[in-house]
Amino acid sequence: MSSTKNEILTYAGYPITELEDVPYEEIVLLLWNLRLPTESELVSFRRELVSQMKLPAETVRLMGRIAKEPQHPMSILRTTVSLLGTTNDNEHDEPPRILAKMLTAVAAIIRIRNDQPIKRSKPDFGVVENFIYMFSGKRPTREQIEMLNTVMVLHADHEFNASAFTARVVASTQSDYYSCLTTAVCSLKGPLHGGANEQVFKMLETIKQTGQDPLEYVERQLASRQKIMGFGHRVYKHGDPRAAILREIARKISYETGNEAYFEMEEQIRDFMFEKTHLHPNVDYYTAVIYHCFNLDRDTFTTMFAACRTAGWLAHIMEQREEGCLIRPSSEYIGETNRHYHADKEAHLHE
Numbered sequence: 001m002s003s004t005k006n007e008i009l010t011y012a013g014y015p016i017t018e019l020e021d022v023p024y025e026e027i028v029l030l031l032w033n034l035r036l037p038t039e040s041e042l043v044s045f046r047r048e049l050v051s052q053m054k055l056p057a058e059t060v061r062l063m064g065r066i067a068k069e070p071q072h073p074m075s076i077l078r079t080t081v082s083l084l085g086t087t088n089d090n091e092h093d094e095p096p097r098i099l100a101k102m103l104t105a106v107a108a109i110i111r112i113r114n115d116q117p118i119k120r121s122k123p124d125f126g127v128v129e130n131f132i133y134m135f136s137g138k139r140p141t142r143e144q145i146e147m148l149n150t151v152m153v154l155h156a157d158h159e160f161n162a163s164a165f166t167a168r169v170v171a172s173t174q175s176d177y178y179s180c181l182t183t184a185v186c187s188l189k190g191p192l193h194g195g196a197n198e199q200v201f202k203m204l205e206t207i208k209q210t211g212q213d214p215l216e217y218v219e220r221q222l223a224s225r226q227k228i229m230g231f232g233h234r235v236y237k238h239g240d241p242r243a244a245i246l247r248e249i250a251r252k253i254s255y256e257t258g259n260e261a262y263f264e265m266e267e268q269i270r271d272f273m274f275e276k277t278h279l280h281p282n283v284d285y286y287t288a289v290i291y292h293c294f295n296l297d298r299d300t301f302t303t304m305f306a307a308c309r310t311a312g313w314l315a316h317i318m319e320q321r322e323e324g325c326l327i328r329p330s331s332e333y334i335g336e337t338n339r340h341y342h343a344d345k346e347a348h349l350h351e
Helices: 024-033 039-051 057-066 073-084 095-113 127-136 142-155 162-171 177-188 196-210 214-223 241-256 260-277 283-293 298-323 341-349
Strands: none
Touching (some): 024 127, 024 142, 024 298, 039 127, 057 073, 057 095, 073 095, 073 298, 095 127, 095 177, 142 298, 162 298, 177 298, 196 260, 196 298, 214 260, 241 260, 241 283, 283 298
């Protein structure tokens, strides 16, 4: 799986800089098997994933009801993943089928919220091509496929992040895959984890819609001790290697789609933040603009993150289940000791 030792991100020992253009499904097999697949294995796996990109009819029916409610798409995804654990023969669902269903579920949520019909996967499309087609309704260009493929590769796994660790804790109890994934989705929803990409674009929208100067806006936020989302990382103190790759994709797609104002604003803020705080952009900073350029609503950005990260979550879940070790940390009580119930109750009665 992935490692961030010495601030260098690797997947099964391969530097991420050598993997950014590798097909997403090949990265999935690398994370799951810790080796590169043969060409025949890759072709077979790709075919399997595409063939399984469909949801049970009962899940679709229930999604049609819950996705219309005024709630965050990640809440809809959380409920959908839980539903998949009840409307399937989940005891026999294996990771390839589960990953395919997660991609399909995210695409379906986006379509339902936009009052658009759910699209079926096409057997002659690849995995990423199908995913884009299923959430956008249009066949993507080769360039769009390549750009989103890189985004999905960079989001596929990232060490013991909060959602992966949450999934491992549940997996350590030998619970089923869908229970593990449901908790991972819950963890990813938080603005300090996956939800940060939404907050980044919310900031950009606010600045653009109010006509404020980007640097003055950020300076006021810093002065009031507000966190500027998309900057800093617990592991990467000298820059997130994923952000450097995503920056170029954001630049390219923003100019191609007429959204260059957002990218140029990000560049201004990026330079200002480094000057003022010495913080670098993280993976969430540029994906916000990239997802917007794919015509996605801001509040669906984190569901896209979840679709990509499912590969890594499943890798962690499989490994933890194989280890058969329960994750059960101990805690140390640091409060008062030597207290006695009856004596304290008596004292309270006489207060």
